[in-house]
Amino acid sequence: MQDHPAEFPPDYASQDPAALPRIRFPDGRSEPDQPGWRHAFPIDWARDQVVSRRDFTRLMVLTGLAFTVAQFGVGLASLRAGRARPEPKALARVEEIPVGETVRLHYPGPRDPILLTHLSTGAFVAYGQLCTHLQCPVVPRAELGRLECPCHNGWFDMAEGRPMAGPPRRPLTRIQLEIRDGVIHATGVEERTA
Amino acid sequence: MSPADDGHTPDQRGILLDGILFLVGLILMLQLWLLTATMEAFLGGDLEIAWPAALASLACQALNLGLWRILGALDPR
Numbered sequence A: 001m002q003d004h005p006a007e008f009p010p011d012y013a014s015q016d017p018a019a020l021p022r023i024r025f026p027d028g029r030s031e032p033d034q035p036g037w038r039h040a041f042p043i044d045w046a047r048d049q050v051v052s053r054r055d056f057t058r059l060m061v062l063t064g065l066a067f068t069v070a071q072f073g074v075g076l077a078s079l080r081a082g083r084a085r086p087e088p089k090a091l092a093r094v095e096e097i098p099v100g101e102t103v104r105l106h107y108p109g110p111r112d113p114i115l116l117t118h119l120s121t122g123a124f125v126a127y128g129q130l131c132t133h134l135q136c137p138v139v140p141r142a143e144l145g146r147l148e149c150p151c152h153n154g155w156f157d158m159a160e161g162r163p164m165a166g167p168p169r170r171p172l173t174r175i176q177l178e179i180r181d182g183v184i185h186a187t188g189v190e191e192r193t194a
Numbered sequence B: 001m002s003p004a005d006d007g008h009t010p011d012q013r014g015i016l017l018d019g020i021l022f023l024v025g026l027i028l029m030l031q032l033w034l035l036t037a038t039m040e041a042f043l044g045g046d047l048e049i050a051w052p053a054a055l056a057s058l059a060c061q062a063l064n065l066g067l068w069r070i071l072g073a074l075d076p077r
């Protein structure tokens, strides 16, 4: 910061112009030509900018720190997810679900809703019911062979659970199934990126 | 080292500071991209990528801290 002139207003006329401090003012005029208020509130513009850039940089570095912490959070979550292996579970008997029907069940936990569908091809498929966009529950549209997410008009195909339209980009979570002795068992959960 | 005797004119110092600011911003965007990509992969069941990405983000953060220190040295107030 420039020192205040000893006398106020400064007597520029009696000073050697070459000896005056060289400050660049925003209006481009020299110091003696500046209005009186600028002498009363002197701001070193160059330094003022340096300070704001420093503060801004600090803000960015701290934001980056938050990203790094979040990144390690994802790392820890991935360790936990890697260890969790859901137990197989009997879902329903084959004859309980007619062709074209969908039933809502829970797997692997009581708070994980899934949709188990008997496709017209005779195969059974099951998907997590939560939309991969923002977790709204999807609803079956058997007549269209699709699953619809009513929240933002997202659509998934019934046979593969892949996104067809709307905001979702990732397929629905697939529940791995096995049929033994006429009973449909869920044996695992498959998250998918594509 | 004071701003006056570090061998740089105010203009040169301004350019250096702008350059540092630009680099820090670029690295920050890289970190944001890394986080969103890792999150996307994690939600899609790809657990392999989380730790390498965390280490990469840490390296970016170290780089940013270094740049911040340089900026502090250029303007030590």
Ligand code: FES
Residues within 6 Å of the ligand: A131, A132, A133, A134, A135, A136, A149, A150, A151, A152, A153, A154, A166, A167, A168
């Ligand atoms: S939550 Fe399903 S489309 Fe947005």
